[in-house]
Amino acid sequence: MARKVTLQTIAEHLGVSRTTVSNAYNRPDQLAPELRERVLATAADLGYTGPDAAARRLRSGGREAIGLLFTESLAYAFNDPGAVQFLQGFSRATEEAGIALLLLPGFAGRPGTTHRGRERKEAVREAVVAGFCAYSLPVDDPDFAAAVERRLPLVVVDEPRTGDHTFVGIDDRAGGRLAAAHLAALGHRRIGVVSFRTADDGYAGPLTREREAVATYPVSLARLVGWREGLEAAGIAWDDVVKEERVTNAPEEGALGLRAVLARAPDVTAILCSTDQMALGALRAAAEAGRDDLSFVGFDDIPAAGALGLTTIRQPLMEKGLTAGRLLVDPPAEGAPREIVLPVELVPRGSTRPA
Amino acid sequence: MARKVTLQTIAEHLGVSRTTVSNAYNRPDQLAPELRERVLATAADLGYTGPDAAARRLRSGGREAIGLLFTESLAYAFNDPGAVQFLQGFSRATEEAGIALLLLPGFAGRPGTTHRGRERKEAVREAVVAGFCAYSLPVDDPDFAAAVERRLPLVVVDEPRTGDHTFVGIDDRAGGRLAAAHLAALGHRRIGVVSFRTADDGYAGPLTREREAVATYPVSLARLVGWREGLEAAGIAWDDVVKEERVTNAPEEGALGLRAVLARAPDVTAILCSTDQMALGALRAAAEAGRDDLSFVGFDDIPAAGALGLTTIRQPLMEKGLTAGRLLVDPPAEGAPREIVLPVELVPRGSTRPA
DNA sequence: ACTCGGTACTGTACCGATCAAGTTGATCGA
């Protein structure tokens, strides 16, 4: 294959120096307009794609992008209203600073790749960024480890809350308690739970104590614990609660979860869901099954929750993104890592009624 | 300020060579585990952030990201369901190739920046990417010009369709005709139009022939032309149509547009909207004004359109993204630029009724 | 005793540009 076209190639073609060619691009006032034209023309001829961005960055610096690491595939993230809201806030922060946003590929990988291939880890190592944001990654995520290794400014959103890194999130446990207390106050005693996955093993089915014990998704777990505390405070035993775990945060999964709960315990009167997305699916599945007597509480308060009257625990999704973004755009001076916990709040709507 | 910490710094501290330190990171098998530990330890001490990504990329290559350029601010894009759907498809393509996605900052800029500052142009020049996708940019966009200058693989989505670059889009004009013909077929004769902006001058108000003439947003214009052709084919004069132009693609703007139309022509029976987002706002405003006699047709078929029963022109948003992404992930061999036009289709729903 | 192979490192060139400090030759004011 022919040698790569560089400034040098063009310089030789024209019998001028590299620097002159460089100036044609970066300092038009430094050379004769006529020569500049010729440089640009031969550059076009030779298929030169302009000064190599990596090289010029090495020499001259320039503001760097911020890398963003998602739980799952990007394609999934864009399907998750919560993630999109987060991105909206986050991008506002980077944008205000004139900084680009590098979305790292998720584990979708190319066909032959294993679950979480090395590709993504490589991508993390190669990313030309000034810092990373890890959005809701499980505790044992190897990509998160790769990001930590880069030793760049790092902000963790939601999980994994290591204590060693700047953190932005909410008090999921308190949110869970609010949701459970709300149902209990309405007189519900037979409760079902549709939970987001607790670990990355693809399991779907009854959520056992054993699974709770080894959970690698702290947010899922914290919500579970919150529910438990809220229910127990009202005298409802956790073991009497019918719990179903599903894999992804999508309406269809919520629907499946609800059906599983109803199959095991047709007498439940209220359902706690890990997320609004799942709750909305469960809501629809309940309607389809003719069970419009059920109450539902979600979590997150995505826009659709308001539109469809879902009672939920609100968390400030956009603000979370904005806060995380700002922490990366100009990282605070050294010191103890900051941990920012944003408030949650119960938003009662039509989906919950007295038992 | 102290000299920047590099491989060299660490090498000197330990009395070993640069290469050895480099190997500690990249080829652990090339040195004694014990030494490697020491290298990593002093690196940590000195606050070394690991081998510089730009430098290593310069020397060793590595797969590069794809840059994405949006119409407006990123924060806005994430608020636009159409853009999000596009992103979903696009990211699936890049992800399958294990490539990262670089979202370039929009013109939100930092406080002191002018409308479309140089910052963004700089960002385009500095972006370490293998190619660009321009998503729905106006014809005179300077950032688009900057991207063209980079002479990297470039795919234009929707606009500006230059003829010189690979293009992915739809036949907006045909879509417009379908929408107009649908209303005409239902017997509507007094029609109102709520249009997305035709130029980047911040204008909002009646959409005149003069503005149509100087439009810099070809998609807006094509939809207008399509409506016109469709209506004229049914014997409705374009000048009799009450047209209002609004700035951004958001529900509130659609609501404002509708109110303006009704103020000028309370006797309209149907409304054509440039986008579903605007149509949904208009729909709500109509309900608020007690005008539930009006028919509405949108454009795009975003998810919410289905949920709220809006008649619309469907375009395959996700597929558009997927197609554009694939064209960038492995660019087709040289040759005439490809122009891919995806199909549109009328989706009749509850928002249109006979006059 | 001598080659052989392997381990653990070193030295130097080079990646593709930009930068700071020259070098030229032409123009110009006094």
Add this chain to the structure above:
DNA sequence: TCGATCAACTTGATCGGTACAGTACCGAGT
């Protein structure tokens, strides 16, 4: 006529790494 100024380039160093080709040393095989 002479030095000063300026426009239009060139030279060599440098950015922070990695690749590649050694070198030095050591234990094993014959």
